[in-house]
Amino acid sequence: MSTTTFGLDTFGDVTHDATGSPITHGQTIRNVVAQGVLADQVGLDFFGIGEHHTPDMPLSAADVVLSAIAARTENIHLGSAVTVLSSDDPVRVYQRFSTLNAVSDGRAEIILGRGSSIDSFPLFGYDLADYEDLFEEKTHLFAELLKGGKITWEGKTRPALHEQDVVPYTAPFPTWIGVGGSPQSVVRAASYGFSLMLAIIGGHPGRFAPFSELYKHALEKFGREPLPIGIHSPGHVAETDEQAREEFWPHYLDVIGRLGKTRGFSTPTPESYAHEVGPHGALFVGSPDTVAEKMARTMKKLDASRFDLKYGIGGLSHESLMRTIDLYGTKVVPMVRDMLA
Numbered sequence: 191m192s193t194t195t196f197g198l199d200t201f202g203d204v205t206h207d208a209t210g211s212p213i214t215h216g217q218t219i220r221n222v223v224a225q226g227v228l229a230d231q232v233g234l235d236f237f238g239i240g241e242h243h244t245p246d247m248p249l250s251a252a253d254v255v256l257s258a259i260a261a262r263t264e265n266i267h268l269g270s271a272v273t274v275l276s277s278d279d280p281v282r283v284y285q286r287f288s289t290l291n292a293v294s295d296g297r298a299e300i301i302l303g304r305g306s307s308i309d310s311f312p313l314f315g316y317d318l319a320d321y322e323d324l325f326e327e328k329t330h331l332f333a334e335l336l337k338g339g340k341i342t343w344e345g346k347t348r349p350a351l352h353e354q355d356v357v358p359y360t361a362p363f364p365t366w367i368g369v370g371g372s373p374q375s376v377v378r379a380a381s382y383g384f385s386l387m388l389a390i391i392g393g394h395p396g397r398f399a400p401f402s403e404l405y406k407h408a409l410e411k412f413g414r415e416p417l418p419i420g421i422h423s424p425g426h427v428a429e430t431d432e433q434a435r436e437e438f439w440p441h442y443l444d445v446i447g448r449l450g451k452t453r454g455f456s457t458p459t460p461e462s463y464a465h466e467v468g469p470h471g472a473l474f475v476g477s478p479d480t481v482a483e484k485m486a487r488t489m490k491k492l493d494a495s496r497f498d499l500k501y502g503i504g505g506l507s508h509e510s511l512m513r514t515i516d517l518y519g520t521k522v523v524p525m526v527r528d529m530l531a
Contacts, residue, residue, distance in 0.1 A: 194489075194530055195496045196523045197236025198229050198515060199271035199422055202249030203445075203504035205511065213508075215248040219255060221508045225515055226259035230266040232519025238271030238301065238498060244309055246445075246504050253286040260294035269299030271422065271498065272368040272389075276304050276324040279348060280332040281356055291360040298360075301387050302329060303368035304375070323347070326378070329367075333382045336362050366420065369401065376401050380408030380417075387420040388492065390472045391500075392455075395423070395488045402492045420496030421488060424503070425474030427481050427517040428510075434476050435467055441505035442473075474499060478521035485522070486529035497526070 202222050204212050213221075226237045237259065239252035249255065256268040268290065273283060283300075291298035304325040327345045334341055335356055344350040366387040367379035379386045386405045388398050402419050409417060428434035439460075447457045456462070466473040474481045485497055499518060502511045 193495065194527065195235035195418075196518075196526070197234055197238060197267075197496070197498040198225075198518065199238040199240060199498045199500040200225065200249075200502055201240040201242050201247045201500070202255075203502055203506075204246050204248065205502070205508050206505050207507070215245075218248060221511075222249065222255055223258050223262070224508075225511060226256075226266070226268070227262045228512055228515050229519065230259075230263035232516055234266055234515075234519050234523065236267045236269065236299065236496075236498060238269050238299075240271045240500075241274050242309065253290050256290055256298075257293050260290065260297065263294075265297075267297045267299050267364075268294055269364075270301050271387075271500075272301045272303035274304070275302045275328045275332065278328075280328045280335060281348075281351075284332060284335040284356060285358070287363060288358050288360045291363045292358055296361060296363075299364040299366070301366040301368045302332065302384070303389075329378065329382060332365075333384075336365060338362070368422070373401070373404060376405050377408045380405055380414065381412055383412075383414050383417070385418045385420065385496075387422055387496075387498070388494070390421060390423045392466065392472050394470050395421070395472055396470075396491050398492055402494070406493075418496050419492060419494045420498060421492060421494045422498045422500055423472050423474055423488075424500040425481060426501065426503070426506070426510075427474075427476070427478060427514045427522060429477060429517075431476040431480050435463075437506065437510060438467075438473075438475050438503065439463055441503045445504050478517050478525065481518075482522045482525035482529065486526045489526070489530065 200222060202218060204218050207213055229237045239249050239255055241252055242249055252270050260268055287298050287300050324347055327347050331343055334343055340353045340355055342352050366385040368387045368389050369375040370389040390398055426434050426438040443458050446455055449455055465471050467475040474484055489497055501514050
C-alpha cells in the first residue's frame, strides 16, 4: 500500500456567528486561511478547497486562497477539491497550480472533476450538452501539459497549440481524478496515470469497492505502476457522538434539503441521518473514537491510502470548525494510523 496520508477538504461554506447570522464572504475566506494554517499545525498531510460559485459557497478562486495558506505554512500539501476542469481552461489551470507549486515549494496537488455542481457552466458560457466531451478533451490537454516542455495539441474546446511554452516551469505535481459514481471516470484516471479520489457523500461506502478493483486492474492494463486511492467524505468531530450529531444535523438538513431541489437528493429525515452517521453510512460524524474506527474500516474496505474529511457545512461556526480540525489532527488521525499499522 502507498504511504498513508490524511487531509481535510472544504467548500468554504458560509459560517455563522454567535448569534446565528451568516458572516460575510470576506470573513469566510479569511477563516478558511486560518483553518488551513491550523491543519498544518496539527500535522495533517493535505488541505483542499473545492470550487463553487454560489452565495453560500463563495470559494471561486481556490488557488488564490491556497497561496495565502502556503505563505503561512511549512509542511502541508495544498490543492483543490475539486477543480471543475470542464468549465475552465486547462492551460490557465495548469499555470495557476504550477504557480502554487512554486509558492509552496513543491506542495501543490490538484483534484480534477467534471463538476457535480454545475453552476460554473452557465457562468462561463459552456453547454451542459457537452458535459462529457469537455472533460475528456480538457483532461487530455492537462495530461499533456504535465509532461513539461513545448506542447503541440489540437482539439475542439479551445484554440490549438503548436510548440508552445507554458510557464512557469515547476516539478510535476500530484494529480487526481475525483469520481462520484462513474466507472468510465475510474478508467480515465488510470489511463492518464492520475490517482483516484472516491467522492462518497451518501450510502454505504463499501459499494465503492468495485471501483477500487476496477482502478487497479485498469492501471495494470495500461502498464502503469500502482497509484494511490483516496476517499473524500463529509463529517464533523466533537468531544462526544451526541454533541457532534446534534451540531451537524440541523445544518445538514438545511443544506441537503436545498441542494436536493436541483440535484435530486432526498430530503434527510432523522432516520436517514441516523443511518448515514452509523457504521454503514457515508457521514463521518461523531467523537474521535467513533470517526477513527469508521475511517480505518472504510479505508481497509476500499484499499485506500488517503482519507480527506470534508469538514464543515453551511451554518456551523468558525469555532466549531477549528475544534473539528484540532480533534481530527490530534486525536482521530493518530488512532487511524495505529489501526492501519
